[in-house]
Amino acid sequence: MKIDVLTLFPEMFSGVFGSSILKKAKEKEIVQYQTVNFRDFSDSKHKTVDDYPYGGGAGMVLKAQPIFDAVECLKEKKASSKPRIILLCPQGETYTQKKAEELAKEDHLIFICGHYEGYDERIREHLVTDEISIGDYVLTGGELGAMVVIDSVVRLLPGVLGNEDSPITDSFSTGLLEHPQYTRPADFRGMKVPDVLLSGNHQHIDEWREKESLRRTFTRRKDLLEHYRLNDKQKKWLKEWEAEKK
Incomplete structure (x- = not known):
């Protein structure tokens, strides 16, 4: 399985991907992880990824352009796959073990971790395949939610756990x-x-x-x-x- 994470804070994942079961899964070459700072894909002079919302309101909204371009680049690198593109957000479906088992059957997952007030709606409508919430509360960003989902999925992959009956x-x-x-x-x-x-x-x-x-x-x-x-x-x-x- 290939797992890509779009985030403004890739350093948050180094400890998670480098420890415990997730580390062992990588060492066994069962899964590959990659964190991508989507700020690198911004086409603005100052590499901005957010802007004020149309119509006014509090907070800033993540722009569509950097995230669309980042996802399209990842899809081109693994052209043989049709990835599940997962948006972590409070408005998504509540995460369950059944969803973890469903995602564990895929060979390419792309997670989008947002910050600020929210996402440009065109990201939801025209890019992502799944919207996931890990609970009825709001976090600073999607990184912690992505870590939870990734951990629960990877442990289900064949060969990751020492005892194949454990997840059953x-x-x-x-x-x-x-x-x-x-x-x-x-x-x-x-x-x-x-x-x-x-x-x-x-x-x-x-x-x-x-x-x-x-x-x-x-x-x-x-x-x-x-x-x-x-x-x-x-x-x-x-x-x-x-x-x-x-």
């Missing part, structure tokens, strides 16, 4: 929150690991994990169950928990 059981990947996890020692200060996990009976362990995953979702994120297809066993558990609450 992550919270939200199955539609439910992940079940509780434990490691050694089995007894820590009187707090003991559930006996079933020490039993060696994998059928019982799988059922316990399924039940605890559903229980955790029921107690913490009941909204996720609205679109989750329950089997008969899970329906029975839910009825029992609902009865306990009454």
